[in-house]
Amino acid sequence: MLENLRTSVQPYGGDLFLLLIALAVISFAVLFQLKSRFPVGQLRRMIRMAALVALLGSVFAMQAGTTYYAIAGVLLVWGVLVAVVFGREIGRKR
Template structure:
């Protein structure tokens, strides 16, 4: 199965793309699990941290050439999903406190 995944991911970034996919899925799963326990300021920091990780990673991936565009897209999508999840949790808390 790993050979099929490596063959599929080769044009988009190869093994680095697969590793980043695993990290993105794991970090998002942890965010979903712990978002109720995080304070509002920690959720805002999570949004900023996602941007601080995704923007340089996507820039480096784009500079490495057209073979790594999958890494750039994955980092942008991960950043957007984390940001939306944190924003929705913050909005839910604000609406619940009224």
């Protein structure tokens, strides 16, 4: 099954794409569970850091070639999801 998955994502960056999706899902799940423990200032810093990672990572992925555009998309979607979830948590805490 893993070989089928690896061959199906080969045009989008291969193993790096699978690793990035796994890291994005795991980090989002961990941050989602820990969001209520962070103070508002820390949530704002996390939003800024997620935006920085998403933007820089997507720029580097796009510079690497058209094969890695899907990786850039995953990074941007991850950054937006983190910002939306943490933004709602900031609104809830106010």
